[in-house]
Amino acid sequence: MKTQFPDDGLVLHTDAYQLTMMQTYFQEGIHERQAVFELYFRDLPFKNGYAIFAGLEHVLEFVEDLHFSKSDIEYMRSEPMFADDFVDYLEQWHFKATIRAPHEGEVVFNNEPILQVEGSIFDAQIIETPLLNIINYQTLIATKASRIRSVVGNQPLLEFGTRRAQEMDAALWGTRAAFIGGFDATSNVRAGKLFGIPISGTHAHSLVQIYRNDYEAFKAYAETHRDCVFLVDTYDTLASGVPSAIRVAKEMGDKINFLGVRIDSGDMAYLSKGVRKLLDEAGFEDAKIYASNDLDEETITSLKLQGAKIDVWGVGTKLITAFDQPALGAVYKVVSVEDENGQMVDTIKISGSAVKISTPGKKQVWRITRNTDSKSQGDYVALWDENPQKEEQLYMFHPQYTYLNKTITDFTARPILETMVVDGKVVYDLPDVQAVQAYSAQRLEHLWSEYRRGLNPQEYPVDLSKEAWDNKMKLINDVRDYVSNLKKDDDQKHGQF
Numbered sequence: 032m033k034t035q036f037p038d039d040g041l042v043l044h045t046d047a048y049q050l051t052m053m054q055t056y057f058q059e060g061i062h063e064r065q066a067v068f069e070l071y072f073r074d075l076p077f078k079n080g081y082a083i084f085a086g087l088e089h090v091l092e093f094v095e096d097l098h099f100s101k102s103d104i105e106y107m108r109s110e111p112m113f114a115d116d117f118v119d120y121l122e123q124w125h126f127k128a129t130i131r132a133p134h135e136g137e138v139v140f141n142n143e144p145i146l147q148v149e150g151s152i153f154d155a156q157i158i159e160t161p162l163l164n165i166i167n168y169q170t171l172i173a174t175k176a177s178r179i180r181s182v183v184g185n186q187p188l189l190e191f192g193t194r195r196a197q198e199m200d201a202a203l204w205g206t207r208a209a210f211i212g213g214f215d216a217t218s219n220v221r222a223g224k225l226f227g228i229p230i231s232g233t234h235a236h237s238l239v240q241i242y243r244n245d246y247e248a249f250k251a252y253a254e255t256h257r258d259c260v261f262l263v264d265t266y267d268t269l270a271s272g273v274p275s276a277i278r279v280a281k282e283m284g285d286k287i288n289f290l291g292v293r294i295d296s297g298d299m300a301y302l303s304k305g306v307r308k309l310l311d312e313a314g315f316e317d318a319k320i321y322a323s324n325d326l327d328e329e330t331i332t333s334l335k336l337q338g339a340k341i342d343v344w345g346v347g348t349k350l351i352t353a354f355d356q357p358a359l360g361a362v363y364k365v366v367s368v369e370d371e372n373g374q375m376v377d378t379i380k381i382s383g384s385a386v387k388i389s390t391p392g393k394k395q396v397w398r399i400t401r402n403t404d405s406k407s408q409g410d411y412v413a414l415w416d417e418n419p420q421k422e423e424q425l426y427m428f429h430p431q432y433t434y435l436n437k438t439i440t441d442f443t444a445r446p447i448l449e450t451m452v453v454d455g456k457v458v459y460d461l462p463d464v465q466a467v468q469a470y471s472a473q474r475l476e477h478l479w480s481e482y483r484r485g486l487n488p489q490e491y492p493v494d495l496s497k498e499a500w501d502n503k504m505k506l507i508n509d510v511r512d513y514v515s516n517l518k519k520d521d522d523q524k525h526g527q528f
């Protein structure tokens with residue numbers, strides 16, 4: 032960067048249109064009216080049956096003490112796009128809205144709010160871009176990680192993605208999201224320092240290339256480290272790599288922990304079987320076989336089906352870049368806004384495509400669990416003032432195919448959105464990332480396996496309450512009337528000429 036600003040903050044990490052809209056609201060005098068915005072995604076990523084909510088810690092870090100610094104203000108003043116009186120307002124502005132969200136690691140679904148912001152139009156709008164930036168990425172990676180974990184079973188799973196991530200922030204927060212989704216450790220040392228994620232690693236081909244010999248390289252490593260995993264595929268895995276690893280392990284004896292070997296190329300089903308045989312014959316039955324090389328849930332499933340003798344999985348590129356679906360597509364929509372009389376009015380965005388029509392009104396998501404088996408029956412998206420906990424029975428129906436419905440009795444309704452920030456102050460005690468990971472795994476247990484399977488899962492019900500549904504239909508009809516009246520006016524005007 033050409034210029035460094037010692038007081039640089041993140042408030043300008045936003046799209047210019049957020050600020051141009053702010054200027055309109057400010058100069059029109061409506062910027063302090065209240066509004067409610069909700070963040071949601073329309074389709075689950077990777078054709079998965081659920082998503083893992085991640086990004087909350089970064090969001091809370093971002094909004095805490097959010098304001099325009101001196102250099103931000105100077106920059107805004109230098110931009111002809113912004114008026115002086117507006118920039119004067121920004122100078123004394125501090126974020127003061129309320130944010131509700133699920134606990135990080137929560138299992139979440141499409142077409143339900145996974146974050147809600149309530150505050151002045153100004154405060155709620157200005158954070159749209161960074162909220163989407165953070166939640167879209169981290170939720171995507173945590174979900175991808177969860178898919179990989181689900182095929183790996185209980186075997187160790189290492190995150191190796193930093194070198195392939197979309198730059199440094201993505202590597203760091205992506206690593207954390209991967210851990211939430213079920214990874215055991217990371218190669219990113221800074222993620223270890225900042226988040227307390229266990230760090231782990233082997234060595235690269237360069238070590239062998241620098242010594243120009245497998246044996247010399249492994250020996251040197253073993254002389255300087257206690258825990259040893261040797262990368263055996265630089266020249267020839269079965270003819271040179273593994274025999275050299277065995278020779279060093281035998282020579283060093285108790286001076287090292289010979290944890291195993293890593294394979295990073297070739298046919299890993301075939302090679303791992305050959306490696307296992309050599310290790311076992313040499314008496315190293317406990318030594319593990321690590322594998323890496325563009326792995327993801329598909330290749331791992333295939334390798335397992337082929338009987339590959341792999342014990343530890345290292346996954347980088349395809350995880351950290353969400354290779355098969357690089358964007359989640361979450362959106363942030365205003366659902367309710369204060370009118371000129373101080374009344375909150377619900378608002379809708381219409382689209383030709385039914386799934387793109389927003390659901391008006393401030394809402395809560397209730398996870399409905401049958402008391403007999405503690406499995407989730409579906410999510411019930413209701414208007415804020417409704418309380419399904421008070422109901423004896425709950426009528427749940429598909430918001431588009433309303434003939435798909437059921438009535439639930441003997442259930443528990445648990446609110447998913449919890450208050451995390453009040454008046455701009457974080458009121459939530461952030462758990463450490465280990466607790467977030469454990470919480471996520473525990474929440475997944477409440478999901479029937481039909482929704483959890485990676486291939487063609489059943490669609491989990493995300494239903495609207497009757498009130499929320501009626502409210503939506505009313506607003507759709509109001510908009511229809513409004514548009515048809517405009518058309519009538521237009522026809523009349525044209526008729527006059």
Ligand SMILES: Nc1ncnc2c1ncn2[C@@H]1O[C@H](COP(=O)(O)OP(=O)(O)OP(=O)(O)O)[C@@H](O)[C@H]1O
Nearest residue numbers: 295296297298299300301324325326330333334337
């Ligand atoms: N037995 C296997 N079944 C399915 N996929 C495999 C198997 N062995 C390796 N793979 C996967 O195949 C992909 C490509 O491996 P391939 O052997 O073609 O290239 P490579 O080993 O990376 O080659 P290079 O020697 O250039 O590194 C990788 O994603 C790897 O994980």
Ligand SMILES: O=P(O)(O)OC[C@H]1O[C@H](OP(=O)(O)OP(=O)(O)O)[C@H](O)[C@@H]1O
Nearest residue numbers: 191295323324325326345346347348349
């Ligand atoms: O394959 P990933 O899932 O991304 O895992 C990380 C990769 O990074 C390292 O390779 P390196 O960067 O040296 O290059 P390589 O892919 O040519 O081995 C390592 O040996 C893995 O192959």
Ligand SMILES: O=C(O)c1cccnc1
Nearest residue numbers: 191218231232233234345
């Ligand atoms: O430690 C490893 O084996 C490692 C780390 C980063 C990328 N690939 C492998």
